[in-house]
Amino acid sequence: MPLNDLDQRIVHALAEDARRTYADIGAEVGLSAPAVKRRVDRLRAEGALTGFTVRVDPAALGWRTEGFIEVYCRSRTSPEDLERVLSGYPEVASASTVTGEADALVQVFASDMRHFERVLERIAGEPFVERTKSVLVLSPLVRRSLAGPPRE
Known part of the structure; x- marks a missing residue:
C-alpha cells in the first residue's frame, strides 16, 4: 500500500521521534492534531505502521x-x-x-x-x-x- 505524500511526512516525523505529539506533527505537516491522529490510526489499521518503539544503544x-x-x-x-x-x-x-x-x-x-x-x-x-x-x-x-x- 503506497503512502501519499502527507502520510509519508507523518511517518517520517514519527520515525524521527515517536514521542512527538499529534499537535507538533500537525504543525509540521499542516494538519490539526485530530486529523494527524486519524491518519496514524488508519496507518496502524492498514498495517503500514506496525508499532512504536525506542532505539537503545x-x-x-x-x-x-x-x-x-x-x-x-x-x-x-x-x-x-x-x-x-x-x-x-x-x-x-x-x-x-x-x-x-x-x-x-x-x-x-x-x-x-x-x-x-x-x-x-x-x-x-x-x-x-x-x-x-x-x-x-x-x-x-x-x-x-x-x-x-x-x-x-
Missing part, C-alpha cells in the same frame, strides 16, 4: 560485541525452520534469508567476544546447519529507521 544494555553470521544449511531446510530456531536465541537481533551462497544472514549482539563465540558455536551446532561464516562489526557507520520512499 546496545552497549548501554551490555551488548558490546556485534557480528553477522552467514548460515549455510543442509538441503531441505525451510525458512520457517530457520525462523523457529533462530528466534529462540536472545542474542539474535535479526535474521533474514538471502541471495548468494549463504541461506541466511544473522545479526548477533553479545556481551563480549567469548559470548559471541559461544553463540556462533551453538548456531553452528544446530542440526540443519552445514557451516557458518562470521564477521565482527568494528564500528557501526549508519543505523536508521526507514521513513520515506526509496530514492531511485
